[in-house]
Each structure stands twice: as C-alpha cells, then as structure tokens.
Amino acid sequence: MTFRFVTINDHTQLLSFWKENYFVNELDELGPLKSFLEKNLDLSLLAEDKGEVVGTVLGPFDGRRGYIQKLVVRKDYRKQGLGKQLLEKVIKNLRSAGALYIPINVNAELFTFYEKCGFKVTEQIPMNNTYSTYKK
Numbered sequence: 744m745t746f747r748f749v750t751i752n753d754h755t756q757l758l759s760f761w762k763e764n765y766f767v768n769e770l771d772e773l774g775p776l777k778s779f780l781e782k783n784l785d786l787s788l789l790a791e792d793k794g795e796v797v798g799t800v801l802g803p804f805d806g807r808r809g810y811i812q813k814l815v816v817r818k819d820y821r822k823q824g825l826g827k828q829l830l831e832k833v834i835k836n837l838r839s840a841g842a843l844y845i846p847i848n849v850n851a852e853l854f855t856f857y858e859k860c861g862f863k864v865t866e867q868i869p870m871n872n873t874y875s876t877y878k879k
Contacts, residue, residue, distance in 0.1 A: 744797070787800065808846065
C-alpha cells in the first residue's frame with residue numbers, strides 16, 4: 744500500500760473510483776478538480792494497492808480552516824484502518840499548512856468513526872447554498 748498526493752492526472756481514475764464507492768457531482772469534473780488541486784497543493788491524498796486506487800481524501804484549506812472531503816475507501820478495504828490512516832495524514836498536512844480548525848459534516852452512519860478519530864459534535868448547524876445541475 745502506498746500513499747501519495749492527488750494530481751490532476753488521476754482524474755479519470757478518481758471519477759471511476761468515486762462513482763463505484765461514493766458519489767460524484769459537478770465539483771468532481773475536470774475543471775473544478777483542477778482548480779481545487781491548484782489552490783490546495785499537496786493536501787489531498789490517495790492510497791494505492793497494486794496500482795489501483797483504494798482510498799482518497801481531499802484536504803481543502805482556506806487560510807485558517809482545513810476541511811475533510813471525499814474520505815472514501817474502496818468497499819473491500821473498509822474496516823481495516825485505511826480510512827483512519829488517510830484521515831490522520833490529511834490532518835497532519837492541514838496542520839502543517841496552518842489550519843487551526845478542521846470542521847467536517849458527516850452522515851449519521853459515519854458519526855462513530857469520526858468520533859473515534861477525535862472529532863467532536865459542535866453546536867453549529869451545517870448549512871449550504873449549493874445549486875447542483877449534475878445529472879447522474
């Protein structure tokens with residue numbers, strides 16, 4: 744198993760991986776992902792086993808806060824510690840970049856995992872103003 748930074752050259756493989764193991768939307772298209780990676784250089788990671796992507800995590804940083812996005816582990820690699828490894832590595836990268844606060848929004852079924860990884864519930868209510876035109 745190897746870990747490395749995500750590059751735009753990984754785009755096609757990432758789309759396939761995310762479609763099979765999570766979801767994709769317009770933010771995952773080539774242009775938006777390229778822009779994201781250029782603004783967040785060396786913060787996002789993927790795990791490979793025998794040349795295949797088996798895990799990803801994106802680590803955007805806004806200058807104060809870091810975020811966790813697309814922490815995805817291939818279905819047959821889950822419950823083996825890979826998600827936690829990816830999370831620890833991206834948090835280390837975000838802290839090194841200067842992130843003082845790392846919030847995350849999670850689905851209910853993932854709550855226990857993130858709690859075990861040190862995340863705590865806050866009183867903030869997650870909201871967004873996203874307009875999606877993505878068609879599956």
